[in-house]
Amino acid sequence: MTGVRVAGVGLTHFGQHPERTGRDLFAEASQRAFEDAGVPRADVEQLNYGNFMGELSEHQGHQGPLMAEAAGLTAPATRYESACASSGVAVREAVKDIRNGEADVLLVGGAERMNNLGxxxxxxxxxxxxxxxxxxxxGMTFPAAYALMARAYFDQYGGSREDLAEIAVKNHDNALDNEFAQFQKAISVEDALDAPTIAAPLGLYDACPITDGASAAVLVSDEYADxxxxxxxxxxxGTGQGGDKMxxxxxQFLARTPAAERAAEEAYDDAGVGPRDVSVAEVHDCFTIAEVLALEALDFYAPGEGIGAAARGETTRDGDRPVxxxxxxxxxxxxxxATGTSQVVEMTRLLRGDHPNSDAVPGDVGVTHNAGGTVASTTVHVLEVEE
Amino acid sequence: MTGVRVAGVGLTHFGQHPERTGRDLFAEASQRAFEDAGVPRADVEQLNYGNFMGELSEHQGHQGPLMAEAAGLTAPATRYESACASSGVAVREAVKDIRNGEADVLLVGGAERMNNLGxxxxxxxxxxxxxxxxxxxxGMTFPAAYALMARAYFDQYGGSREDLAEIAVKNHDNALDNEFAQFQKAISVEDALDAPTIAAPLGLYDACPITDGASAAVLVSDEYADxxxxxxxxxxxGTGQGGDKMxxxxxQFLARTPAAERAAEEAYDDAGVGPRDVSVAEVHDCFTIAEVLALEALDFYAPGEGIGAAARGETTRDGDRPVxxxxxxxxxxxxxxATGTSQVVEMTRLLRGDHPNSDAVPGDVGVTHNAGGTVASTTVHVLEVEE
Incomplete structure (x- = not known):
């Protein structure tokens, strides 16, 4: 079974681009991925594309062939939809296809247009x-759902709004030098605590923003790369996928995410690594509490012990395992x-050394964790760089 | 590489069920598939699910985990969306996973709720x-798009509304004994020609109806079956997939469907058969002209020669290759x-002998052809029954 290499990666700026279409965003991200890879479009055998809400934001389904065209491909295309884990699933299916000899070169990626909806x-x-x-x-909304999960966590294990604020501060700090980031702005714990409540105990700075953007990666077999x-x-x-009740x-749990636990276990087994081998992670922090749940699902921490990781400095850029x-x-x-593939893009650059934060990466093994809904679906990937 | 068996199949009635949800429909179809298969739900390793417009008809995306739950599964689930070819792609990916040893048992299927939209x-x-x-x-709608394709076909190759009417008459005749069919009603060529025009040259009887329904199939490896x-x-x-400009x-063509030609060629190569070996086909006749284009893409006929097939009796139930x-x-x-998997359900029953029209099947090799949009995406499958 062949290995799977990340030959090239590309992103658009993540932010407010309400005037740009999904195809326009994906054309840019895929163009960058092809430039980075040095792989001709004619060699691509399949596009695996993730999109979540195009039916509502662009009155556009059937985006597989549309995005193949935007990327300059004649290959067949499949659209994956697993809510916020859509392009994580697209990556997973591409990895399987390359390993199994179904294809040597795939383009994976995703795009989302959101700000035009307000x-x-x-x-x-x-x-x-x-x-x-x-x-x-x-009446449930996603801020409300994650607020429920945060309350359940606090009740069961303890933790505070300050602990969550430390996560927001850390992630804002990490984005300062990332030219693709929506916010390149430092915040303080006080800023986070003083922000308007959106669904108690979560405040505005506990939530990710509304973002337009696209991501793309060219995946190839070892043989093709050589x-x-x-x-x-x-x-x-390594690749893993897990599901849970919607x-x-x-x-069974509000303060644990079994879908992610299963995905992580499968991905670790697949890669032949354990959580102690992981040096760096990109996890699905749609809300600050979601980062805590991710750290525990990835078995970096036992249940109830992830909440203080940022405050203790363990997951900051100077920590032992930056997140x-x-x-x-x-x-x-x-x-x-776009997020699932975007995590693979960032991790690839972090590991190979051309990310502005690469100097903070203490080892060779990275993990990406991409969750859908209230973690009813999850994909986890293990990425490793040649020493 | 293991073979892939269809262990069990299930459908709901196809028709107007505006009061039923997608999950309700899929629960019924999957229940029937499990009963038919005699496979326990606990053995299912993955659900591959197709849905097209749930975001618009039910305000519901992320249907993978939702439908896994409806089917009584704890396995992870992936939703495929490729317009009207959605659950054809779900079948294709399941076939690949079983062949490649990724899983021994998958549930595939799809559901759609439409009539509640009017x-x-x-x-x-x-x-x-x-x-x-x-x-x-x-201003384009799908009746208009297929009307354009019909006009292009007539201009390029000839053909008439009467030729298309013969296809509608044939397919209505075939449905008479199918308890799952929306229309169990014979029509005449005159009925079709006298029906209101929906987009010239297409009349009401050249178009498929608006349908609620679900389909499911349990696919297993040869080893598991044994x-x-x-x-x-x-x-x-055999499995094949093709794409085209949206x-x-x-x-390049309005009166040919290269995406389907590519999918058919791949599926034939994969199965080691040719079009002359095929005894029976279920093709994507969303409009009567689409059946003509399918027959030619499957290489049953040269371009321009498929139009008269029904009128000549070649594709009727008494013909050499019923369609x-x-x-x-x-x-x-x-x-x-639901349509892509539904075609596999029908073909399975036709080939194994428990379909009301099984007596019309003249051989052991069947093909299913499932198209998305104006054939911007297509999957083709070859099914064979043990002699």
């Missing part, structure tokens, strides 16, 4: 990632369908 | 399968996300 419209659109019948019609003498030192060595009310050196969804932004 | 609402929702920027905003002594004589022996204006013995999308109905 804040209320986006909140309503995002709600399609929850159970419409049993959650959304009862034959074409590509400079592609980073490999995807609605929070049907879950969200890109700025995370919190500060870099979260164009939902 | 006719105008459904027409508007379906339009997201076309290019919003360059087609839909110019170990569990399953009665599963039908195998999926918008008609960007295509759409289920009634097709035209008479059985077209709940878009």
């Amino acid at each position: 804040t209320a419209g986006t909140t309503e659109a995002l709600a399609i990632a929850a159970d419409d019948l049993y959650e959304v019609r009862a 034959e074409h003498d590509l400079d592609a030192p980073v490999s995807v060595t 609605a929070l009310q049907d879950r 969200n050196l890109s700025g995370g969804l919190k500060a870099k932004g979260h164009p939902v369908g | 006719t105008a609402g459904t027409t508007e929702a379906l339009a997201i399968a076309a290019d919003d920027l360059y087609e839909v905003r110019a 170990e569990h002594d399953l009665d599963a004589p039908v195998s999926v022996t 918008a008609l204006q960007d295509r 759409n013995l289920s009634g097709g999308l035209k008479a059985k109905g077209h709940p878009v996300g």
Whole structure:
């Protein structure tokens, strides 16, 4: 079974681009990925594309062929939709196809256009990632759902708004030098605590912003990389996927995420590594509490012990295992369908040394964690760089 | 590489069920598939689920985990969206995963709820399968798009409304004994020609109806089937996928469907068969002209020669190669996300002998052809039954 290399990666700026279409954003990200890879478009055998809410924000489904065209491809294309984990699933299926000899070269990526809907419209659109019948019609929004999860966590394990604020501060700090980030602005714990409450105990700075953007990566087999003498030192060595009940009310846990635990376990087994081997992680911090749940699902911490990681300095850029050196969804932004692949883009650059925060990476093994809805679906990937 | 067996199949009635949710429909279809298969739900390792317009008809995305729950599964789930080819892609990816040893048992299927949107609402929702920027905003609807393709075909190769009417008559005739079909009603050529025009040259009887319904199939590896002594004589022996430009204006052909030609060529190569080996086909006749284009893409006929096939009796139930013995999308109905898997369900029953029209099947090799949009995406599968 061949290995899978990340031959090239590309992003658009993440931010407010309400005048740009999804195809325009994806054309830019994929162009950058091809330039970075040095792989001709004609060699691409398949596009795996993630998008979440194009039906609502652009009145556009069937984006597979549309985005293949935007990327200059004639290859067939498949659109994956798993809410905010859409392009994480696209990566996973590409990794499997390359390993299994179904293809040597795939383009993966995603795009999302959100700001044209406005804040209320986006909140309503995002709600399609929850159970419409049993959650959304009862008034649930995503800030409310993650607030419930935060309350459950605090009740069960302890923790405070200050602990969550430290995560926001860390991720804003990490984004300062990331030219693709929506917010390149430092904040303080006081700023976070003083911000308006959006759903208690969560304040405005506990939430990721509304973001337009796109991501793309060219994945190739070891054989292709060798034959074409590509400079592609980073490999995807592990992939995992997990699922859970859709609605929070049907879950066994509110303060744990079994879908992510299963995805992590599968990805670690697949790569032949354990959580202690991981040097750096990009996790799905759509809300600050979500980063805590991710750290525990990835088994970096036992349940109840992840909450203080940022405050203790363990996950900061000077820590032993920095988390969200890109700025995370919190500060870099979260164009939902683009995020899963975007994490792979950031991790690739962190590991190969051309990311502004690469100097903070203490080892060779990175993990990406991409969650859909209230973590009803998750993909986890392990990336490693040649020593 | 292991073979892939169809262990069990299930459908809901296809028709008007505006009061039923997608999850309700899929729960029923999957229940039937598990009963037919005799496979326990606990053995299922993944759900591959197709849905097209749930965001618009049910304000519901992220249907993977939702439908896994509806089917009684704890396995991870992925939603595929490729317009009307959504659950055809779900089948394709499941076939690859089983062959490649990624899993031994998958549930595939799809569901669509449409009638609750009404006719105008459904027409508007379906339009997201076309290019919003360059087609839909110019006023294009799917009846208009296929009318353009029919006009181009008539101009280039000849053909008449009568030829198309013969296809509608044939497919209505085929559905008479199909208890799952939306229309179990014979029509005449005169009925079709006298029906109101919806987009010249297409009349009402040239179009498939608006349908609610669901489909499911349990796919397993040869090893699993043998170990569990399953009665599963039908195998999926070939899979292919093709893509094309999204918008008609960007295509090289209006009266040919290269995406389907590529998918068919790949599926035939994969199965080691040719078009002359195929005994029976279920093709994507969303409009009568689409059946003609499918017959030619599958290389049953040269370009320009498929138009008269029904009138000549070659594709009728008494013909040499019956097409759409289920009634097709035209008479059985077209709940878009369910259609790709539904074709596999019908073909399985036709080949293994428990379909009301099985007596019309002249051989052991069947093909399914599932198209998205104006054939910007297509999947083709070859199914074979043990002799």
